[in-house]
Amino acid sequence: MKKGESSGLVIGLSVGVVIGVLVAILALFCIRYQRKRSQIGNSSSRRAATVPIRANGADSSTILSDSTNGPESPAKSERNGLSLWFDGFKRSNVVSVSGIPEYSYKDLQKATCNFTTIIGQGAFGPVYKAQMSTGETVAVKVLGTDSKQGEKEFQTEVMLLGRLHHRNLVNLVGYCAEKGQNMLIYVYMGRGSLASHLYSENREPLNWELRVYIALDVARGLEYLHDGAVPPVIHRDIKSSNILLDNSMRARVADFGLSREAMVDRQTADVRGTFGYLDPEYISTRCFTKKSDIYSFGVLLFELIAGRNPQQGLMEYVELAAIDSEDKSGWEEIVDSQLNGKFDLQGLNDMADLAYKCINRLPRRRPSMRDIVQVLSGILKSSHDRKKNQLHHEKPHSTAAGDGVSIDMEQLGGKEVAISDGHRRDESMDSTAEAFEV
Numbered sequence: 526m527k528k529g530e531s532s533g534l535v536i537g538l539s540v541g542v543v544i545g546v547l548v549a550i551l552a553l554f555c556i557r558y559q560r561k562r563s564q565i566g567n568s569s570s571r572r573a574a575t576v577p578i579r580a581n582g583a584d585s586s587t588i589l590s591d592s593t594n595g596p597e598s599p600a601k602s603e604r605n606g607l608s609l610w611f612d613g614f615k616r617s618n619v620v621s622v623s624g625i626p627e628y629s630y631k632d633l634q635k636a637t638c639n640f641t642t643i644i645g646q647g648a649f650g651p652v653y654k655a656q657m658s659t660g661e662t663v664a665v666k667v668l669g670t671d672s673k674q675g676e677k678e679f680q681t682e683v684m685l686l687g688r689l690h691h692r693n694l695v696n697l698v699g700y701c702a703e704k705g706q707n708m709l710i711y712v713y714m715g716r717g718s719l720a721s722h723l724y725s726e727n728r729e730p731l732n733w734e735l736r737v738y739i740a741l742d743v744a745r746g747l748e749y750l751h752d753g754a755v756p757p758v759i760h761r762d763i764k765s766s767n768i769l770l771d772n773s774m775r776a777r778v779a780d781f782g783l784s785r786e787a788m789v790d791r792q793t794a795d796v797r798g799t800f801g802y803l804d805p806e807y808i809s810t811r812c813f814t815k816k817s818d819i820y821s822f823g824v825l826l827f828e829l830i831a832g833r834n835p836q837q838g839l840m841e842y843v844e845l846a847a848i849d850s851e852d853k854s855g856w857e858e859i860v861d862s863q864l865n866g867k868f869d870l871q872g873l874n875d876m877a878d879l880a881y882k883c884i885n886r887l888p889r890r891r892p893s894m895r896d897i898v899q900v901l902s903g904i905l906k907s908s909h910d911r912k913k914n915q916l917h918h919e920k921p922h923s924t925a926a927g928d929g930v931s932i933d934m935e936q937l938g939g940k941e942v943a944i945s946d947g948h949r950r951d952e953s954m955d956s957t958a959e960a961f962e963v
């Protein structure tokens with residue numbers, strides 16, 4: 526063999542070896558990537574198979590599943606490889622990255638008097654009131670042990686809530702993962718759910734002004750999720766039983782079990798959420814966006830106005846009224862009879878008009894959460910201004926507000942609003958109240 530030929534052979538062999546090594550490395554990467562992808566696919570399909578549409582917010586459930594287009598379907602699972610790797614990383618480090626304190630089973634057993642202090646029952650398990658050794662009262666949500674759904678809920682909530690903090694969210698303050706039990710520990714909300722205030726006969730009816738305050742609180746919580754959180758969070762299950770009230774009647778958004786970061790898992794095969802609140806566009810496209818939350822929020826606004834359950838024909842009632850409601854007026858025909866005609870007519874029409882925009886069939890026509898916060902703040906401000914003028918002209922020193930909402934004007938300045946006989950709302954932290962100080 527000539528010298529030139531042998532050196533050509535050496536070069537050829539070396540190039541071949543290098544290419545071989547590169548191909549082997551690439552193959553290794555592909556295998557790892559594929560494995561990770563199938564792990565995630567399995568976990569999301571487990572969830573997709575088990576998370577129901579909840580018809581009434583409790584146990585009864587119906588799964589609207591499209592088996593021909595499952596989460597494994599290429600059309601649905603086409604996602605950026607980097608996000609899958611990142612997603613997998615987060616899932617396997619869910620607790621350690623959350624930054625939320627972990628409590629022992631024993632501590633929680635003691636704080637709940639051996640799990641006897643039940644205060645509610647959700648689709649994923651019971652909720653207990655707990656008195657911690659620090660004196661703090663909290664709510665402990667026990668997730669069903671044999672349910673993959675609960676497990677998934679647990680992972681999602683710890684991971685999400687660990688980094689989400691806002692005064693209008695039911696913040697997670699701890700968790701427990703011991704003895705096969707998954708528990709979430711939340712700030713205790715002493716006045717229960719908005720649904721219980723709207724529909725329970727042994728609760729005092731909420732007056733108009735308080736309803737607007739609650740709407741604004743919820744809007745702020747959602748604005749934070751949509752526009753403040755990075756990456757943004759879509760709630761996916763806005764409904765009155767997921768709005769909880771604290772002792773000073775401030776509302777907070779609860780139950781992030783169905784939340785997903787907006788950038789991940791936008792499209793899934795199963796329809797998730799609660800009947801009556803679901804965006805029709807989402808049902809047909811299976812693509813959940815912030816605008817689907819806006820739709821559910823619009824339903825919630827109508828619920829506050831009409832005091833009617835969306836699962837019992839609220840929206841049909843609204844559509845009928847919409848025919849007669851032109852130029853932002855005429856919505857009073859749907860107003861909750863429990864208000865006994867005591868409401869701010871202009872504010873009511875403005876709020877219904879906003880709600881109607883939120884439920885527009887075309888998602889792009891719906892306002893953003895930021896717009897909604899501004900409109901609701903404006904509604905509250907105008908209503909306060911009208912009341913102030915009315916008081917000024919009629920009875921300059923009176924404390925009766927004329928629409929059945931008793932507001933102590935001096936106390937409003939002192940940050941405590943007497944919303945009605947039985948409800949006082951502490952406004953000491955509320956910028957809305959500051960803006961309306963008289």
Ligand SMILES: Nc1ncnc2c1ncn2[C@@H]1O[C@H](COP(=O)(O)OP(=O)(O)OP(=O)(O)O)[C@@H](O)[C@H]1O
Nearest residue numbers: 582583644645646647648652664711712713714766
């Ligand atoms: N942080 C809390 N403070 C006080 N009570 C709470 C708290 N969280 C939940 N509860 C009570 O427990 C009940 C069950 O709550 P949970 O979130 O498990 O289910 P849900 O929202 O009612 O229904 P679903 O699970 O179907 O969404 C609530 O209705 C409420 O009365």
